Amino acid sequence: MSRNPLTAGQPLREFLSGDARQLAPLLLGAVLTHDSRDGAVSVRLTEVEAYLGPEDSLHPDPGSHTYRGPTPRNAPMFGPAGHLYVYFTYGMHHCTNIVCGPEGTASALLLRAGEIVDGVELARHRRTTSKSPADLARGPARLAKALGLTTADSGRDALAPPFGLVLPSRPAVPVSSGPRVGVSGAGGTDRYAWRFWITGDPTVSQYKPAKPRGAKPDPATFHGR
DNA sequence: CGGAAGATTCAT
DNA sequence: TGAATCTTCCGC
Numbered sequence: 001m002s003r004n005p006l007t008a009g010q011p012l013r014e015f016l017s018g019d020a021r022q023l024a025p026l027l028l029g030a031v032l033t034h035d036s037r038d039g040a041v042s043v044r045l046t047e048v049e050a051y052l053g054p055e056d057s058l059h060p061d062p063g064s065h066t067y068r069g070p071t072p073r074n075a076p077m078f079g080p081a082g083h084l085y086v087y088f089t090y091g092m093h094h095c096t097n098i099v100c101g102p103e104g105t106a107s108a109l110l111l112r113a114g115e116i117v118d119g120v121e122l123a124r125h126r127r128t129t130s131k132s133p134a135d136l137a138r139g140p141a142r143l144a145k146a147l148g149l150t151t152a153d154s155g156r157d158a159l160a161p162p163f164g165l166v167l168p169s170r171p172a173v174p175v176s177s178g179p180r181v182g183v184s185g186a187g188g189t190d191r192y193a194w195r196f197w198i199t200g201d202p203t204v205s206q207y208k209p210a211k212p213r214g215a216k217p218d219p220a221t222f223h224g225r
Numbered sequence: 226c227g228g229a230a231g232a233t234t235c236a237t
Numbered sequence: 238t239g240a241a242t243c244t245t246c247c248g249c
Binding site: 065068071072073087088089090091092 | 241242243244245246247
């Protein structure tokens with residue numbers, strides 16, 4: 001066993017049991033692999049967002065799927081760290097999270113974008129609309145599609161075959177942060193600036209504010225790359 | 226049980 | 238800028 005300075009030698013699952021907001025920048029540069037019948041695809045994460053659970057009733061996260069408590073869909077978020085939470089949205093897209101925090105709490109990291117570092121051919125086959133290599137996993141639904149993930153994978157362990165997660169030995173730099181993409185209401189504001197990305201990386205998704213529902217976004221607050 | 230909204234993407 | 242498309246969850 002080689003000791004990873006980033007985790008201070010902790011087992012990966014224990015490391016992921018920490019605070020999602022602190023883990024988020026450290027997971028930039030990590031490589032997630034999914035090995036399927038068609039082959040393996042690996043993505044190097046360049047953009048993630050932290051979402052918290054309702055356990056802190058004084059400071060709940062209004063942008064999180066777990067804001068109003070557990071449901072059948074979000075159940076994996078309450079489970080062990082290192083598992084996947086994959087959900088179906090807009091009638092056609094899947095998005096992938098890695099669960100964080102101790103079991104019983106409901107935090108996770110939404111995998112918003114990355115660079116395909118292995119299995120590019122298979123990823124291109126799954127993402128025929130992609131025009132350039134940088135577009136293969138540029139956006140959460142694109143990333144899930146490139147990896148071949150569906151709701152059938154929700155709740156499965158990302159740290160065991162057919163999946164795998166490898167952290168970088170040192171934190172990615174430089175890292176930027178800002179409001180989360182597409183989150184309406186207070187959860188999408190500076191108050192919850194829990195989107196983290198590798199500054200200047202070409203695979204980072206384009207910033208898009210949510211349609212203002214309730215709270216209106218501040219035009220002075222633009223955090224593009 | 227009806228309906229609005231959605232952690233999005235792609236084409237127009 | 239809007240359509241696609243359907244599941245989830247809130248509210249009546």
